[in-house]
Amino acid sequence: MARYFFNVIAAADSIVDLEGSELPNMQSARTEGIAQIRELMADAIRNGFDISSRRIEIRDGSGTLLATIPFTDAIRKKG
Amino acid sequence: MLQSAIRNHLLSALSADAWNAIRPRLEPIDLPRNFHIAGFEAPIAHHYFPEDGVASMVAVSAAGERTEIGLVGRDGVTPLVAILDAERQPFEFMMQVSGKGHRIKREALQELLAENVEVRRILERFALSLFTQTAYTALSNAVQHIDARLARWILMIDDRVDGHRIDVTHEFLAVMLAVRRPGVTNALHVLEGQHLIYSDRGAIRIRDRGALEAFAGAAYGARERVQSTMTIEGGS
Numbered sequence: 001m002a003r004y005f006f007n008v009i010a011a012a013d014s015i016v017d018l019e020g021s022e023l024p025n026m027q028s029a030r031t032e033g034i035a036q037i038r039e040l041m042a043d044a045i046r047n048g049f050d051i052s053s054r055r056i057e058i059r060d061g062s063g064t065l066l067a068t069i070p071f072t073d074a075i076r077k078k079g
Numbered sequence: 080m081l082q083s084a085i086r087n088h089l090l091s092a093l094s095a096d097a098w099n100a101i102r103p104r105l106e107p108i109d110l111p112r113n114f115h116i117a118g119f120e121a122p123i124a125h126h127y128f129p130e131d132g133v134a135s136m137v138a139v140s141a142a143g144e145r146t147e148i149g150l151v152g153r154d155g156v157t158p159l160v161a162i163l164d165a166e167r168q169p170f171e172f173m174m175q176v177s178g179k180g181h182r183i184k185r186e187a188l189q190e191l192l193a194e195n196v197e198v199r200r201i202l203e204r205f206a207l208s209l210f211t212q213t214a215y216t217a218l219s220n221a222v223q224h225i226d227a228r229l230a231r232w233i234l235m236i237d238d239r240v241d242g243h244r245i246d247v248t249h250e251f252l253a254v255m256l257a258v259r260r261p262g263v264t265n266a267l268h269v270l271e272g273q274h275l276i277y278s279d280r281g282a283i284r285i286r287d288r289g290a291l292e293a294f295a296g297a298a299y300g301a302r303e304r305v306q307s308t309m310t311i312e313g314g315s
């Protein structure tokens with residue numbers, strides 16, 4: 001288990017995760033990141049906003065960047 | 080222990096006779112955060128009457144999904160009692176905000192309820208008000224935005240604690256509100272941005288209670304508000 005930190009980067013500012021989540025591995029961290037993105041986007045849509053240009057940066061406890069997930073990676077077009 | 084010093088609404092609403100019947104069975108107890116009150120479908124050992132602090136009821140699905148479905152502080156008793164003498168309930172019960180209160184052994188309370196109609200009526204009235212609270216939480220979860228739901232939760236906690244500081248992690252709030260942590264962090268930023276709260280790591284303080292209520296709008300009203308004292312005659 002390791003602690004992963006999920007920061008949301010937007011054009012104007014960012015939301016820094018000060019607590020992190022204990023997860024077994026990077027794969028789980030990516031899955032968690034995707035789930036977080038979908039929830040944030042759904043909430044924004046309910047308010048009439050499209051935040052798909054944002055991204056999540058996953059960092060470890062020492063601040064090292066482990067992965068970047070654009071919000072668009074979390075959804076697939078469906079006609 | 081003087082009844083006049085008691086701040087729990089149910090205990091302080093008892094007549095002198097009923098108070099004298101329950102008083103010897105009550106044990107004062109500190110209730111720190113995470114204090115285990117009762118386990119999911121586990122035999123209930125005690126019922127708790129908080130003076131200060133907030134206990135959470137958490138529903139847990141077969142898939143392990145969890146969310147808070149009720150809050151109990153000085154307004155009531157937890158776990159719920161006086162309905163079917165249920166010895167176990169499908170919820171986790173724990174202290175969410177530190178405080179203190181009194182507890183009574185389950186058997187002692189069952190004996191008292193069998194003998195004393197007044198105590199039973201007061202506990203049944205609380206059961207109805209808790210049912211109403213959970214019903215309106217269901218409504219809130221279904222229709223209200225996370226910002227309003229968070230405001231509602233903060234106000235309900237504030238109704239039940241002394242001081243205006245709530246020690247809680249974003250992860251904990253995420254479980255309580257059934258959202259992921261960034262949704263909580265986001266919502267806290269919104270409330271802070273509107274000068275309604277201060278949010279430091281691990282603690283929330285209300286900055287403007289009136290404005291926070293106005294922000295919550297329909298999410299916080301008569302069904303959520305805890306009166307400062309409980310009357311026997313009035314409904315909840």
